[in-house]
Amino acid sequence: MNTTKAIIFDLGMVLIDWNPHHLYRKLFDDEEQMKYFLANITTMDWNEEQDMGRSLQEGTDILINQYPEHEANIRAYYTRWDEMLGGIIEGTAAIFNQLKASGKYKLYALSNWSAETFDIARQRYVVLNQFDGIVISGVEKVRKPFPEFYHILLNRYQLKPSECLFIDDNYRNVAAAEELGIPSIHFVGPDELLVELKKRGIIPDTNGPIASA
Incomplete structure (x- = not known):
């Protein structure tokens, strides 16, 4: 379930x-x-x-x-x-858009990123203004994999770890999230992410292609 x-x-x-x-x-x-x-x-x-x-x-x-x-x-x-x-990773953006359109999930970002450079990306990529909340390490002065950083997001948005799913390309950060009871996916590419989300019942497992971003 x-x-x-x-x-x-x-x-x-x-x-x-x-x-x-x-x-x-x-x-x-x-x-x-x-x-x-x-x-x-x-x-x-x-x-x-x-x-x-x-x-x-x-x-x-x-x-x-x-x-x-x-x-x-x-x-x-x-x-x-x-x-x-280099641009948006189109496959992940397509997944994001499908999740957003479903209306079933709140979508958050938890990122190690300098506060001084993040605004450059935020102005360039529309998707960064479509999250329900973003927590940036350079603003908070703590980063992944330190537990305090994950707790900032959980507490700020009143999230239960067991009701979240965390996606990160750095296995170190995935392991830290799982230590806190947050189910996680180690990201290796959009195709593999889509398969895993279908396996978990988060995206319907249909044979049709995912809509492009």
């Missing part, structure tokens, strides 16, 4: 194609050098500090002090951040 009342989406790499490769392929001629830079200089751990509220300027200055030889490429991370946005 489907008891789900609220569906919680991660945003980057689930609904929105955010990827530093979109920018840095323009800046590096060598793919391996680009991968090294992103893995060892502008790391995900470093980026998550900005997602948790550290200013973009402070984060940039810290790295430039550590790696002055990479200053130009470090500065590009946020001065050209919008070039990391």
Whole structure:
């Protein structure tokens, strides 16, 4: 029996194609050098500090002090951040639209995202204004996978964990949600997500194609 009342989406790499490769392929001629830079200089751990509220300027200055030889490429991370946005992930957007149209579920977003860059995305993507609520780490000064971040959304919108479904591409974040009693799906792609939602009875299991976004 489907008891789900609220569906919680991660945003980057689930609904929105955010990827530093979109920018840095323009800046590096060598793919391996680009991968090294992103893995060892502008790391995900470093980026998550900005997602948790550290200013973009402070984060940039810290790295430039550590790696002055990479200053130009470090500065590009946020001065050209919008070039990391590749667009909406159409399959996920189509699922979102079908869930929205059904009227059966409240739809929320819980995202690790800098408060300073989120407005750029919000102005670009209409779907970000169609959620019933959005909780952004850079605003709250805490992020996934810390339990406090999930609790902010649950408490703010008076949600019961067992009546929610959480979708995230980072298994670390999925595991943290499940520890709190929130049923979760590890996102690997829109097709697999659709199959899982049908399996759980959230989207009707019909043979017809899902409507495009």
